[in-house]
Amino acid sequence: MTFRILIALVGLGMAFSLPAKAGIQNPIVEGDELSADIELTPGLKAELVLRFEKSVGLSVDNLGLSASTIDITDLDILQRLPDPTAINLLSSFPVRVTVAPPADGGFAFEGVAEVELYTRNLQYTAATPFRIFAASPGEDFRDITASVSGGSYRTRGSTGNFSDFLIVADTRLLPDAINAKFDHLEASLNQFATEMDSVLFNELDVALQASRSAWAGGDAATALDYLQSFEALVEAASGTGLPNVWRSARDLDNVAGVLRAEAQTLRFSLTQAINFS
CATH class of the missing domain: 1.20.1440 (de novo design (two linked rop proteins))
Structure with a gap:
């Protein structure tokens, strides 16, 4: 069965709510897009959108989607940054979003996946150094930012596989x-x-x-x-x-x-x- 036939079977265009997972609230799937709220404490919130060009089996469970707070002094994270002296974890947004699809979940996608985060915990200006970084298990984090905007702060990155995602302050020279x-x-x-x-x-x-x-x-x-x-x-x-x-x-x-x-x-x-x- 081809990828395109599988897409037809899942019924694109339908919107439905899904059970919440750790840190993830109000998840909704509509076609090839999953949106959800992240709420880890009353003052630590964000909105998450995952977009796919074409997908099969899109759900919170099949994505292995969760969010958690991090310790900004965690050496396991800091040592995986390209330059820990110039790239800083944020005390104002110590959040890790994890997308780790279980091997038997049946999820697949074609092309590029977009990861968008919006939070009022951070403020955007033209010179804002905030960037979205990603890392697959055991690998170093790297910048995947494709756009930034705000009032508050909205960032979008793209990926061809799945990872942990963080917003960091990247003060490296451009x-x-x-x-x-x-x-x-x-x-x-x-x-x-x-x-x-x-x-x-x-x-x-x-x-x-x-x-x-x-x-x-x-x-x-x-x-x-x-x-x-x-x-x-x-x-x-x-x-x-x-x-x-x-x-x-x-x-x-x-x-x-x-x-x-x-x-x-x-x-x-x-x-x-x-x-x-």
Whole structure:
């Protein structure tokens, strides 16, 4: 049975409420979107939205969704940050959102998943250093931010797999954050080289290296243009030349989703470099 047939069977477009899990209140599924309130104490609240391009079996249980408070001095978290001296956990929002689908839950999605958090515990300004970071079990946290906005604070990140999510204060210099994102995207492309044909790999590598060279030469706008060419190549090959499905059995690499998500957060940072130059 194909992924698309499975989607038809779950009846997209229907909205229904789901039982609450730890820290998660009022969860509602509508089509390929799950929204919920996070309430850990009377003064520690947020709104969570998870969006999928296409999904099967979307529910709180099948996502393994929960929220918890963290100790901002927890070395297990701090040691997994890219630069613990410049990236700080927030006493005003010490919250970890966990998405850990059980292997036998039957959940799957295609493409990119979006994670959006909105909280009144944080205040947004143009120079706000708050970012959404993610980490799979045992791996280091990294910035996945694709947008920020507010009155209060709203952030959105994208991912091709599942993780723990935190909002942190990232005070690294923007060029350092951009270089780290280039490093990570290059590493992912090389990791997945055997899951695509050599022609596509070379096209993606050329576009990515051109973007990085332009950035290194001080031309963020041209770097962004080449990065968008990279994204277009990935999207065009998604599902044909590139695997693009993640499922709870964890037996597939969502190559297109991972590359798109990492390119999106790099695009966010390059756009910042252009806007604030």
